[in-house]
Amino acid sequence: MASTVDSVFRVGGDTWHSLSPKLTRARRMMLSVFAGVVLLAAGVVAAVGAPLWIAGAVAAAALLIVIIGWPWVGRRVRSWGYAERADDLVVGSGIWFRRIVVVPYGRLQFVDVKAGPVDRAFGLVSVQLHTAAATTDAAIPGLTPEVAADLRDRLAAKGEQRSAGL
Secondary structure, eight states: OHHHHHHTTOOTTSOOBOOOHHHHHHHHHHHHHHHHHHHHHHHHHHHTTOOHHHHHHHHHHHHHHHHHHHHHHHHHHHHOEEEEOSSEEEEEEOSSSOEEEEEEGGGEEEEEEEOOHHHHHTTOEEEEEEESSGGGOEEEEEEOHHHHHHHHHHHHHHHHHTTOOO
């Protein structure tokens, strides 16, 4: 049964592009910062005179965040990918809840390229595709600026060729 379901999420015959490994490092850094804040909170709890078991529980939560989150981040980033086909772009993601979005080039209205402060620090950008139907919008995070610029230009050109709103 699982192989039948999994076949829905495979794009046959096309080159599947993965995200930059820098995205894993960026997300793990953010995970570490969050766990550090929780650990700092454990120190504050201990410093204000609360029972030590409470501080220990908060510190254990920080450790649990890292133990569970570290491999999860890697799997999550590896689950993302995209494939450019003749008439559409396929974007897939998800570990537990998998999702494949097929965006026809003729339906593209505009393409955003954006990067937050953490992304910029790691040399990453995201490409966001917008269509008339919000359910077919798709995002591809964790691309290098060169790959994102090339993808943006190709998508814009293909959208214009197919009378899109770009």
